Amino acid sequence: MGHLFEPSNLSGHEWIDQYAQSPCTVAFEDYIRIYFSSRTKPCASRNYVSRLAYIDVSSEDLFSILKVSDQPILELGKPGEFDEFGTYPVSIIRNRDEIVAYYAGWTRCESVPFNAAIGLAKSYDNGYTFQRMGCGPVLGFAPDEPFILGSPRVKRFNDCWYLWYASGRAWVREKDRLQPVYKIRMAKSLDGLEWQRVGKDIIPNVLEENECQASAEVIYSAGLYHMFFSYRYNFDFHLPDRSYRIGYAYSEDLEAWTRDDSKAGISPSKEGWDSQSVSYPHIFQKNEIIYMLYQGNDIGRNGFGLAKLEHYQDPI
C-alpha cells in the first residue's frame, strides 16, 4: 500500500535523525499508535544510539499521521547496564489494563562491537512513556544462548505468554568487521516475568548455515499459527540480493514449525523505498483487514510502509 513514514521528513525532532525501524502497533479508540526505533545522529565513533518513539495514525486513514512523540518513550540504562547504548526493537502488548514493552537493550564491548539482551518496561500513562521493571534484562544470557538476545516479539495465546527472539550463535570475521549470526528462538511464560526457554533454533536455514534470522511475528488465523520473520545472508548484506527478506513458517501447535518462504507473499518492490530489502514485519488487524507494517531498504533508514493481506491460501 506504500511508504507510510519517512523519518527524515520530520522537523523539530532532533533525536529522530534517520531510521524508523521495527514498527509495532497498539490500537486506541480513534487512532493506532505505531511504536518504532529511531536513531540519533551518529557520535564521533560513528556509533548510533537507538531510541524508541511512536506516531499516532488515524484509524480511518492509516496514512494520516496525527502525532509524533516529542521525546523518547524510554530512558536509556545507566553505566554498565544492558541498555546503556540503545533500545531497539520493541514489542508492545496490552495486558488487561496495562501496556507492556519488551525491547532489546544494547551495550558496547571491547572485543566485539556490541551485545544485547531483552528488557521489560511498563507504561503508567496509557503508552506515552515507559518505565523499566528492573535495571537488568528480563531475558539474559544462558548456557546455550551466550550473547545477542534481540528482536523480541511478545504475544499471548491460550493464557500463555510467548516470546520469540533472536539468539546469537557466533561472531564471524568479515574482512575488518565482526558480524553476529543469530537464530529465532522461543520462550514461554505464565506471568511474562519468568521465562522457560525452548532451547533450540525453531526455524531451519535456507540460505546458509550462518543465515541470520530475526523478528518473528506470529499471528493466529484460520486455525493455524503463522510466523513472518526476517532473514538474510551473514556477509555483504548491504547488497540487495543478500539483504533482508521476509520469510514465513506455519504451525498447528506453536511447537513444530514448517518453513515455506514462498508463501510469505511479500517481497521487495521493483523500485522505491522497499526495492532492495523488506524486513521486520508486524501484523495487525483493523476492520476485518489484516495489515503488515514492515521496514524497507537499508534496514529501515527511510522508515516503514504498509501492506494488506489480499489473498489467503491455506499453506498446508
Add this chain to the structure above:
Amino acid sequence: MKWEKLGQIFNPLDHKLPLNCKAFAKSPQAIVFEDFVRVYFSSTETDQVGKLLSHVMYVDYDLKFKSIISLSSHQVIPLGGLGCFDEHGIFPFNVLRDGPIIRAYTTGWNRKVSVSADAAIGYAESHDEGKTFQKFGSGPILAASLHEPFLVGDAFVMKTKNDYHMWYIFGSNWLEHSESGQKERVYKIAYAKSSDGIYFERTSKYIIADRLAQNECQALPSIVEINGTYHMYFCYRDAFGFRTDRERGYRIGYAYSTNLQDWNRDDARGGMSLSLSGWDADMMCYPFVFHCGDEVYMLYNGNEFGRYGFGIARLVSDY
C-alpha cells in the same frame, strides 16, 4: 574464632607458570584428595592490547601444606570464544566435589567500553579428578537479570542433603569518582538455591549487612560448617581508593548462621586481620575456608589482590 597464620605458601614469582602467566595467584580454592590437597587459583597473562587475561591453574600440596608436590602445566579450562562472557578471564574458580565428578562454578570476565568489564557465572564439570573441566555451554548459568544488572560472580556452592546453595555477588551500580571521573563498581553478597546444581533460583537481595557506608563492596563468600554453625568469610572494601589506601582496601569479613539463611555479621569475631608487616599487611582478600583432616584452614590472598600469591591460616579455636 582464633586463627594461627602459617604464612605465605605460594608466590607466583617463584615459579614457572603455564599459559604465559607471570604474576598473581588469586582466589585459592581447595579440594582435599586422599593424600594431597589441590589448590586452584587464577593467574594472569598480558595480552596483545596490554590488558590482563586470567587463567585457572592449580598446585598440589601434601595434607599439612608443608611442601608443594606439583604445579599444573596444562590448560585446566579454556577461556570463552569471541563475544562470550568468559572471553577475558576466569576468576575465581569455585570447585565442589560431588560423587564421581567435580563441579566448577566459574566467574567469567568480558571487557566493555563505558565501564571496564562485566562478569557472569558459568558452570563446568571435571570427570578426571579435577585435571580438566568441560564447560556446560558457551554461556553462563547465572548472568545479569531483571534485578541484578551486572557483575554477577564469585560463586561459592555448598551441597546439603537435598539442595545446592550458592552464595555469590552481583553489582548494583557503577559510581563515578567526583574528581578523577573513574568509574568504580559496587557489589555485595546474595544467595541462590538449586536442586540440580545447575539451575539456580535467586531472590536478588543482599544478605550481609554493611559495616562501612552503603557503598561497601563485598566479595567472595566462603562457608565452613563446624558443629552445626555455619561460618562465612568474605572480603570487603571501600568503593574508592581501595587499590592504594590500606585503610580502604580489602579486609576479611565474617558472619555466622545456624540455618544458612539468616546471617549475623561480626567481623571482630571472625578473627582475621592484617599483619603488622609483610605480604598480608596492606590487604587481605579472597578467603576460602575448608576442612582438611581434623583441621579447618583458610586460604587467602594478601597485598595487591594476590600479586604475590596466597597464604594459609589454621583455625585454633571456633569460640
